[in-house]
Amino acid sequence: MSLAAEAFVSQIAAAEPWPENATLYQPLREDQILLSDCASSLAVQAYLRMCNLPVHVSCRSNAEYMSPSGKVPFVHVGNQVVSELGPIVQFTKAKGHSLSDGLDDVQRAEMKAYMELVNNMLLTAELYIQWCDDTTATEISRPRYSSPYSWPLNQILAYQKQWEVRRKMNAIGWAGKSLEQTD
Template sequence: MGIPNPLKKLQDALPLVRYPAVYTPPIWPAEPANIPILFIFPPSKQAITSLDAECVKYQAFLAFSNYEHVTRECHEPEMSPSGQLPFLMAADGRILTGRQIIEEVKDKAGDLESRLTDAERSNLTAFTQLAETKLDFALNYTFPPQLFTMWYDSRIRDRITFPMYESLYPWPLNKILSRSLRSEKTEWMLSRRAVLKKDEILDDAKRTLAALSTLLGSQLFFFGSKASFLDAVVFSYLHIILSLLALPSHEVPLREAVMKHDNLVQYARRVFNTFFAA
């Protein structure tokens, strides 16, 4: 029995056609790269180091360890398993973040810290945490208005921070995303401190810098003549503070605090020239 006419007409009007599958690029890169790739937040136009302290830290650590790798720019933190840049795609395709990167590098390129004594190792842990918490707080997060912070000073925010993030996305996404990022940072900060006061945070940073300056003394690196993870951490913050916060219009208090310690400034310059300038 044939299909009744009106229905057939309708079916003819809506033909079922099977199109070839839409092309989706393979998960990139298709096969494990032969060389590890470090994904970092994009640097500014003329610089080689990332604009993000966390990324500079790992760039420096990889450079210190002589770990062969290439860097690739990436401005989407969600690409990383931890939700934070940077991440390393190892030669065998594993994706590593944070401590896993350090372990991988120690595995492949040798442990920078194997020569340290127990006392030096415990100092390494303590000073690394100190720099990571206090300087990080002072730099990225907590600079309330008059203090010219990356998120709280209107001048720095409008000149550096927002352009840095806003240039990555089209309007209006850029406005929304950079503001949601800011509120996220605020929330995280408030979970660490009950009250955000500029003087306290700057004081903490100043004391940390003084302690680091004492530890460094006139040595080449923090623990003698060879670099360690602490050097990577301290260099990343010093470098960002000295380069990014150098504004022609006015002096940023945090930068001023760093400039007071001559050996730290020399140290940052020396490390940059040795490992990044070439």
């Protein structure tokens, strides 16, 4: 979608009030959700509650594949689907709901910097530990991630996820790091 089309859709979305039947989608809570996805989902839930916006949480085994960005969690609000914390915050702000209205520009910039630091460093380190340490990946991440699927799909999807994370680690220069260097 072009930037102009996204801006137009955002303006239309802003005109509509927050519906009572908004839904937050995430992976299965008991069997499948990984630590980073759980943290992201809880962050979105906390934010929406702090804004007094009703949302129903729906756990799906294929939530990652339902998401427009391929990342969870995501919300379905009216005819809009928005994924990940940052875009969800921007979407709610466009609808007139914000927690940062009382902050000045410097405080808002500091808040965004801290949020980016957490997302870029801590979540990346957690992904590294989950998927790039072969022991952890074999014992925890692969079986948990693939639990809702039958063989051979469970094996294929788990290895696909591990390769995706390793490609990301390569791109940011973390591929050759040891666990001690990620601290």
